[in-house]
Amino acid sequence: xxxxxxxxxxxxxxxxxxxxxxxxxxxxxxxxxxxxxxxxxxxxxxxxxxxxxxxxxxxxxxxxxxxxxxxxxxxxxxxxxxxxxxxxxxxxxxxxxxxxxxxxxxxxxxxxxxxxxxxxxxxxxxxxxxxxxxxxxxxxxxxxxxxxxxxxxxxxxxxxxxxxxxxxxxxxxxxxxxxxxxxxxxxxxxxxxxxxxxxxxxxxxxxxxxxxxxxxxxxxxxxxxxxxxxxxxxxxxxxxxxxxxxxxxxxxxxxxxxxxxxxxxxxxxxxxxxxxxxxxxxxxxxxxxxxxxxxxxxxxxxxxxxxxxxxxxxxxxxx
Amino acid sequence: xxxxxxxxxxxxxxxxxxxxxxxxxxxxxxxxxxxxxxxxxxxxxxxxxxxxxxxxxxxxxxxxxxxxxxxxxxxxxxxxxxxxxxxxxxxxxxxxxxxxxxxxxxxxxxxxxxxxxxxxxxxxxxxxxxxxxxxxxxxxxxxxxxxxxxxxxxxxxxxxxxxxxxxxxxxxxxxxxxxxxxxxxxxxxxxxxxxxxxxxxxxxxxxxxxxxxxxxxxxxxxxxxxxxxxxxxxxxxxxxxxxxxxxxxxxxxxxxxxxxxxxxxxxxxxxxxxxxxxxxxxxxxxxxxxxxxxxxxxxxxxxxxxxxxxxxxx
Numbered sequence: 001x002x003x004x005x006x007x008x009x010x011x012x013x014x015x016x017x018x019x020x021x022x023x024x025x026x027x028x029x030x031x032x033x034x035x036x037x038x039x040x041x042x043x044x045x046x047x048x049x050x051x052x053x054x055x056x057x058x059x060x061x062x063x064x065x066x067x068x069x070x071x072x073x074x075x076x077x078x079x080x081x082x083x084x085x086x087x088x089x090x091x092x093x094x095x096x097x098x099x100x101x102x103x104x105x106x107x108x109x110x111x112x113x114x115x116x117x118x119x120x121x122x123x124x125x126x127x128x129x130x131x132x133x134x135x136x137x138x139x140x141x142x143x144x145x146x147x148x149x150x151x152x153x154x155x156x157x158x159x160x161x162x163x164x165x166x167x168x169x170x171x172x173x174x175x176x177x178x179x180x181x182x183x184x185x186x187x188x189x190x191x192x193x194x195x196x197x198x199x200x201x202x203x204x205x206x207x208x209x210x211x212x213x214x215x216x217x218x219x220x221x222x223x224x225x226x227x228x229x230x231x232x233x234x235x236x237x238x239x240x241x242x243x244x245x246x247x248x249x250x251x252x253x254x255x256x257x258x259x260x261x262x263x264x265x266x267x268x269x270x271x272x273x274x275x276x277x278x279x280x281x282x283x284x285x286x287x288x289x290x291x292x293x294x295x296x297x298x299x300x301x302x303x304x305x306x307x308x309x310x311x312x313x314x315x316x317x318x319x
Numbered sequence: 320x321x322x323x324x325x326x327x328x329x330x331x332x333x334x335x336x337x338x339x340x341x342x343x344x345x346x347x348x349x350x351x352x353x354x355x356x357x358x359x360x361x362x363x364x365x366x367x368x369x370x371x372x373x374x375x376x377x378x379x380x381x382x383x384x385x386x387x388x389x390x391x392x393x394x395x396x397x398x399x400x401x402x403x404x405x406x407x408x409x410x411x412x413x414x415x416x417x418x419x420x421x422x423x424x425x426x427x428x429x430x431x432x433x434x435x436x437x438x439x440x441x442x443x444x445x446x447x448x449x450x451x452x453x454x455x456x457x458x459x460x461x462x463x464x465x466x467x468x469x470x471x472x473x474x475x476x477x478x479x480x481x482x483x484x485x486x487x488x489x490x491x492x493x494x495x496x497x498x499x500x501x502x503x504x505x506x507x508x509x510x511x512x513x514x515x516x517x518x519x520x521x522x523x524x525x526x527x528x529x530x531x532x533x534x535x536x537x538x539x540x541x542x543x544x545x546x547x548x549x550x551x552x553x554x555x556x557x558x559x560x561x562x563x564x565x566x567x568x569x570x571x572x573x574x575x576x577x578x579x580x581x582x583x584x585x586x587x588x589x590x591x592x593x594x595x596x597x598x599x600x601x602x603x604x605x606x607x608x609x610x611x612x613x614x615x616x617x618x619x620x621x622x623x624x625x626x627x628x629x630x631x632x633x
Contacts, residue, residue: 032438050461140615142563149358
């Protein structure tokens with residue numbers, strides 16, 4: 001799995017010391033950097049420069065159009081005040097509460113379900129080649145298609161509820177998608193449906209990488225299947241847990257499309273995540289500074305998760 | 320990893336326990352298979368039903384009198400916003416955006432990966448780390464400045480148009496989206512190629528250098544012919560991501576006939592005027608899903624490998 005590991009075989013272009021060392025060979029030396037330069041420059045400008053620009057905007061009082069007079073941290077003060085405005089909930093309160101619920105359940109269920117399915121599939125299953133792609137294909141679909149499909153499936157008048165009524169279970173009631181208190185859980189269902197198969201594949205790859213000898217030794221020592229998994233296999237899968245967590249956390253914070261397609265924001269914006277908050281405030285409610293401030297908060301949250309991870313991955317590994 | 324039920328335990332608890340065990344495992348696996356297939360199944364059967372059958376029938380029932388009409392309607396007649404010319408135009412918008420964006424970002428990624436592994440310089444790790452981090456930012460944090468810049472470029476394009484009669488693609492939504500997807504896709508493509516070339520024997524490059532091969536000659540003659548697998552992985556990954564993108568598409572090409580497929584589909588489904596034609600909606604969703612689904616069916620192995628590589632940075 002770890003491929004960033006550095007092979008420090010360095011290839012220094014031969015420096016020609018002869019007096020005739022021409023412009024051409026100097027150019028050859030510079031060429032690699034020239035090739036890399038546009039990409040790196042684009043990253044500097046369009047990623048880091050734009051992030052600084054967004055941070056700058058968050059300290060202005062930009063409304064419909066950007067304004068470049070710094071007016072202090074008003075946008076952040078408003079977000080801070082809204083953070084505690086729970087009755088009636090402010091849009092920001094709803095967004096971050098939803099983020100907590102969604103993030104916790106989405107990551108938790110995907111990890112648990114992914115591990116569970118991977119363990120089941122690892123029991124020498126006939127037809128694994130058929131099942132694996134079935135579990136995984138939702139990852140190829142866009143959030144929009146996923147949202148459309150589940151919107152239909154969860155619609156009380158058309159989908160699951162209606163179907164069960166027709167089958168005679170008339171007391172069955174399932175209207176979460178129209179209920180402002182529960183709509184966020186439908187986003188969890190659709191999100192888990194889409195990503196859990198992929199997490200399964202990650203765990204399966206991890207399981208297949210475990211040395212069979214360790215397992216045999218444990219079995220000879222009389223470990224039950226349950227003990228085997230709890231004490232030996234799952235601890236060995238720690239790196240996979242970490243990678244899967246990073247992937248899921250990253251997907252969760254970026255989730256935007258799914259809420260739009262599945263719930264159109266939910267009744268009264270009750271399904272919003274911070275990403276929806278940002279989009280709505282920036283482009284629809286003409287509160288550009290507040291939108292920017294919320295984007296900065298999203299970025300900081302993600303940075304807090306990603307940077308330590310990247311640092312540990314890119315660090316020169318002792319070998 | 321080997322099967323978990325050891326021979327010793329089988330013998331002591333008898334065959335029946337093992338059989339029950341297997342039945343439970345297969346039962347669970349089948350149940351989950353149903354869970355994953357259900358929404359696709361419902362979408363598919365609904366897209367072949369008449370409206371009458373949808374309103375009076377069961378969601379899970381197969382179409383009584385299958386009709387392909389909804390697919391034609393979705394493709395050529397359904398209303399997206401106020402225009403009722405189907406989704407075909409938007410489908411082509413997506414194609415026109417995806418193809419150049421994938422090719423450019425993949426090629427740049429290959430070159431970057433080549434430089435970052437075989438022509439290292441001081442600070443190459445930092446450069447790579449900065450490009451890598453860019454993959455993970457929430458795009459909300461660059462959305463607004465990019466909108467401003469694209470707006471200015473568009474106005475400049477209009478000026479050019481007036482002055483020269485040609486705008487050189489400035490302000491064109493497709494060009495804008497290609498640009499945006501290339502810029503924000505570079506991190507991943509570079510990552511893929513860097514990790515792949517890392518394992519490529521450096522001795523070969525050295526030998527070629529001694530023979531006098533130049534930077535680009537080595538790339539073309541030695542690296543490229545040996546990069547097929549990673550090209551497939553990267554192209555599939557980029558194709559899926561860009562085809563499925565909604566945030567950039569809705570922010571920079573969210574109205575009119577320049578919308579890509581995802582935005583158009585969302586508009587079709589959320590149009591509240593008139594009778595909602597569910598069968599047409601589902602057909603439209605299927606059409607939007609088909610390109611990536613086909614790629615997945617044809618090249619699933621590479622698709623998964625790309626996801627893994629993108630997921631597991633290290």
